[in-house]
Amino acid sequence: MDxxxxxxxxxxxxxxxxxxxxxxxxxxxxxxxTSAIFLVLDLFFVAALYAxxxxxxxxxxxxxxxxxxxxxLFVFVIMLLNLKPDALRGIRFSVGEAVVLLVTLIGFVIIxxxxxxxxxxGLPAGPLSVAAIEEAGGNTHVLAMRMFTxxxxxxxxxxxxxxxxxxxxxxxxxxxxxxxxxxxxKAGAGR
Amino acid sequence: xxxxxxxxxxxIFGVVLGSILSGLAYFFGPKKYVREKMDPxxxxxxxxxxxxxxxxVKFYLTAILFILFDIETVFLYLWAKTFDQxxxxxxxxxxxxxxxxxxxxxxxxxxGALEWD
Amino acid sequence: MGLNELGxxxxxxxxxxxxxxxxxxxxxxxxxxxxxxxLPPLLVWIERRVPALMQRxxxxxxxxxxxxxxxxxxxxxxxxxxxxxxxxxxxxxxHKVFYHLAPVFCVFPAFLVAxxxxxxxxxxxxxxxxxxxxxxxxxxxxxxxxxxxLAVYGVTLAGWASNNKxxxxxxxxxxxxxxxxxxxLGMSLIPIVLIYGTLDxxxxxxxxxxxxxxxxxSAPFSFLLFLVCMFAETNRAPFDLAEGxxxxxxxxxxxxxxxxxxxxxxxxxxxxxxxxxLAATVFFGGWQVPFVKYDTVxxxxxxxxxxxxxxxxxxxxLKATFFMWVYIWVRWTLPRFRYDQLMSLxxxxxxxxxxxxxxxxxxxxxVLRFR
Numbered sequence: 001m002d003x004x005x006x007x008x009x010x011x012x013x014x015x016x017x018x019x020x021x022x023x024x025x026x027x028x029x030x031x032x033x034t035s036a037i038f039l040v041l042d043l044f045f046v047a048a049l050y051a052x053x054x055x056x057x058x059x060x061x062x063x064x065x066x067x068x069x070x071x072x073l074f075v076f077v078i079m080l081l082n083l084k085p086d087a088l089r090g091i092r093f094s095v096g097e098a099v100v101l102l103v104t105l106i107g108f109v110i111i112x113x114x115x116x117x118x119x120x121x122g123l124p125a126g127p128l129s130v131a132a133i134e135e136a137g138g139n140t141h142v143l144a145m146r147m148f149t150x151x152x153x154x155x156x157x158x159x160x161x162x163x164x165x166x167x168x169x170x171x172x173x174x175x176x177x178x179x180x181x182x183x184x185x186k187a188g189a190g191r
Numbered sequence: 192x193x194x195x196x197x198x199x200x201x202x203i204f205g206v207v208l209g210s211i212l213s214g215l216a217y218f219f220g221p222k223k224y225v226r227e228k229m230d231p232x233x234x235x236x237x238x239x240x241x242x243x244x245x246x247x248v249k250f251y252l253t254a255i256l257f258i259l260f261d262i263e264t265v266f267l268y269l270w271a272k273t274f275d276q277x278x279x280x281x282x283x284x285x286x287x288x289x290x291x292x293x294x295x296x297x298x299x300x301x302x303g304a305l306e307w308d
Numbered sequence: 309m310g311l312n313e314l315g316x317x318x319x320x321x322x323x324x325x326x327x328x329x330x331x332x333x334x335x336x337x338x339x340x341x342x343x344x345x346x347l348p349p350l351l352v353w354i355e356r357r358v359p360a361l362m363q364r365x366x367x368x369x370x371x372x373x374x375x376x377x378x379x380x381x382x383x384x385x386x387x388x389x390x391x392x393x394x395x396x397x398x399x400x401x402x403h404k405v406f407y408h409l410a411p412v413f414c415v416f417p418a419f420l421v422a423x424x425x426x427x428x429x430x431x432x433x434x435x436x437x438x439x440x441x442x443x444x445x446x447x448x449x450x451x452x453x454x455x456x457x458l459a460v461y462g463v464t465l466a467g468w469a470s471n472n473k474x475x476x477x478x479x480x481x482x483x484x485x486x487x488x489x490x491x492x493l494g495m496s497l498i499p500i501v502l503i504y505g506t507l508d509x510x511x512x513x514x515x516x517x518x519x520x521x522x523x524x525x526s527a528p529f530s531f532l533l534f535l536v537c538m539f540a541e542t543n544r545a546p547f548d549l550a551e552g553x554x555x556x557x558x559x560x561x562x563x564x565x566x567x568x569x570x571x572x573x574x575x576x577x578x579x580x581x582x583x584x585x586l587a588a589t590v591f592f593g594g595w596q597v598p599f600v601k602y603d604t605v606x607x608x609x610x611x612x613x614x615x616x617x618x619x620x621x622x623x624x625x626l627k628a629t630f631f632m633w634v635y636i637w638v639r640w641t642l643p644r645f646r647y648d649q650l651m652s653l654x655x656x657x658x659x660x661x662x663x664x665x666x667x668x669x670x671x672x673x674x675v676l677r678f679r
Contacts, residue, residue: 033403033465051195063455070258073257075468079468140272155284156291166295170252204337205412205416209413209571213568219392219393257487257491267495268501272501282671293663305652306648
């Protein structure tokens with residue numbers, strides 16, 4: 001039976017590894033569309049990690065908003081700007097850069113291990129334990145209750161942030177003067 | 192049983208099925224290379240311009256607005272789930288939230304950002 | 309013998325909730341996948357016979373076995389075989405990997421989403437309760453939305469990888485349309501969550517136990533919004549701008565032929581089926597038999613929960629069939645929209661109505677429930 005209990009642990013390492021690999025692919029691919037697709041995969045695996053932590057709502061939102069919406073925007077921008085693989089310089093390291101990168105990475109690992117060292121034993125207790133959340137009506141329910149009571153202000157401020165983003169994106173994409181904005185697509189539309 | 196085990200299995204099944212379908216003709220179909228056949232389809236005439244034309248900025252704008260309203264919808268789902276427990280308080284909170292976004296929506300419409308011409 | 313030595317506990321292999329769940333999952337999914345794979349040939353046949361009826365033509369009626377023509381039912385089978393044995397022409401300049409990957413992205417979300425629909429009330433076999441949905445997660449139909457939103461990549465990649473300007477334009481149009489109508493689609497179901505207080509599709513069906521509790525009566529505007537979005541999300545007429553033949557040849561799958569073309573069809577028809585099931589589940593009582601309560605159905609079936617489940621399952625299939633019929637009916641009735649009309653319908657009409665619908669429903673419910 002010990003083997004069965006090891007499976008969740010194994011799943012975590014598997015998923016974490018997949019996240020790391022796909023993240024690396026995102027930043028090292030020379031084709032921007034390849035990067036975008038690996039980003040989708042990456043976000044999907046992160047969602048799987050959330051799901052593994054019983055954060056069902058966060059997992060669903062991760063896929064819905066990040067993988068299903070934000071990367072769509074990235075893909076559109078890639079197509080809009082028509083980025084070609086040739087137009088981008090591939091990543092080539094000199095020996096010095098590679099050493100610096102390696103040292104930095106090792107440093108991060110050490111700092112991360114230091115920070116993470118006092119690992120609490122077992123699962124969290126109290127009102128946020130898995131059992132208590134199930135008791136209170138499930139992950140989504142508890143999250144919603146908290147958001148609309150304890151975290152009311154952040155929620156309302158989120159709406160203002162979204163408003164600002166709406167205004168900003170309309171400003172960025174605002175129409176240019178018709179004289180300068182002659183586009184062959186528009187001319188071909190015939191309307 | 193963890194509810195995500197079936198999800199994983201179905202996901203793998205879907206990917207494998209899609210790949211098999213995608214590859215079927217490669218194994219069963221004939222392969223006769225003719226230079227002209229490999230041209231991009233352009234209703235029979237030789238290719239005039241390549242497919243690299245830049246696309247309208249409207250698509251990009253649509254995608255951004257989609258993200259923003261998508262996030263809004265997600266927040267509303269959370270509220271709808273706990274509507275009965277939150278009562279009037281929740282309704283007022285969400286009314287304020289929606290009102291602020293309606294301002295943004297009206298701005299978008301007024302600026303003509305949703306006009307496709 | 310032997311199993312204990314391999315480190316596996318024999319008790320684990322006996323019938324318990326876990327093994328029952330596992331076996332039930334395999335059986336349910338095999339049945340579902342088998343059924344879904346039958347869908348495209350059948351629907352293609354219907355989609356050719358029905359317009360023929362509407363336009364007083366004959367439609368495909370030749371292919372059959374020997375003298376038995378079976379109303380041309382085997383035409384689709386012949387077409388499938390033909391598609392598989394066709395030469396696959398990958399255009400020069402296509403991005404090879406994504407060209408082959410795009411159909412996969414169209415197929416797997418559709419199958420995954422189909423698994424989240426409750427196809428009937430719980431079975432009770434040998435004392436174990438078996439729910440009739442393959443996948444059931446905590447977030448209910450947010451799961452469906454999340455997975456369905458990935459289908460955009462199939463369309464986008466197909467267009468981009470083909471190196472054809474019609475494909476690219478078609479895919480951009482299709483993906484912009486799909487994301488635009490995802491918002492009203494999401495908004496249309498919020499009143500349902502408000503009314504029934506749950507995100508779980510199984511619970512939503514159970515809450516619609518009497519005829520006038522059906523979603524279509526408690527949230528009529530939601531139903532109308534949902535109905536329009538159904539067509540837009542699957543890129544079906546009157547919103548099939550993505551493949552407007554008159555301007556874009558075939559849209560995003562212009563450069564696709566042979567079995568890959570069939571894969572796109574599979575994805576399209578499965579998502580049609582899923583959205584039909586979803587419409588039936590959320591707005592038309594799902595597997596509930598109209599005018600008859602579930603308990604009465606069980607009583608009529610001689611107290612057998614399993615027989616009642618079969619009856620209820622047939623009810624759901626009938627309701628879903630109705631919506632698929634609507635898909636085909638509308639396709640041959642309404643002309644295609646123009647792209648700017650489509651976008652302004654989505655953004656300027658559906659979105660505000662969706663929001664107003666949410667606020668209106670919430671206020672009415674608040675007055676009714678909280679005073």
